[in-house]
Amino acid sequence: MMRTTISSNKVRSKFVQDVQDISGQDLLSCNQCGKCSAGCPVAGTMDLLPSQVVRMAQLGMEEVLSSRTIWTCASCLTCVTRCPKGVDLPRMMEALREISLRAGVSKIDLNSLPPELLRELPQLAIVGGFRKYIK
Ligand code: SF4
Ligand code: SF4
Incomplete structure (x- = not known):
């Protein structure tokens, strides 16, 4: 089980501010109702549920950056349509x-991709994937 220390400094940290500034979302508007997690079509592939990602971001837990969930979110917007508080979770992800x-x-790691895979993948998927996964 993940253990962490919650503090007011972390809740007001630059990390929390950055997430809010980049996403345009007010993290504290989420009341942890769980409707996003209940409706997410790829929740089964995630190590943290979408609502847990929001909670960790609210608390300034930068450990959330090592979560698989932020990379597997498909930006499908299902959670956006279900959220009673108007949180745009894909923007947060x-x-x-x-x-x-x-x-x-x-x-x-680009160099780890086998050339035969690159030959088979649709170009749009490759470009979209590069934009999502690579700096
Ligand atoms: S549906 Fe909205 S308010 Fe409910 S847990 Fe998800 S993000 Fe928070
Ligand atoms: S946008 Fe991401 S978190 Fe929201 S329902 Fe779709 S896959 Fe799940």
């Missing part, structure tokens, strides 16, 4: 990816 990428953490 994008902000977390952006913060990771700015810190130099690419999710994919």
Whole structure:
């Protein structure tokens, strides 16, 4: 189980401010109702549920940046249509990816991709994937 210390300094940290500035979302508007997690079509592939990602971001827990969830979110907008508080979670996920990428953490090592895979993948998927996963 993940253990962390909650503090007012973390809640008011630059990390929280950056997530809010980049996403344009007020993190504290989420009341943790869980409707986003209940309706997410790819929740089964995630290590943290979408609502847990929001909670960790609210609390300034930068550990959320190492979560698989921020990379597997498909930006499908299902959670946006379900959220009673108007939180745009895909924007928040994008902000977390952006913060990771700015810190130099690419999710994919280009050199590790086999050439035969690159030949088979649709070009649009490759370009879209590069924009999402690589700094
Ligand atoms: S649906 Fe909205 S308010 Fe509810 S947990 Fe998800 S982000 Fe928070
Ligand atoms: S946008 Fe992301 S978090 Fe929201 S429902 Fe779709 S895959 Fe899940």
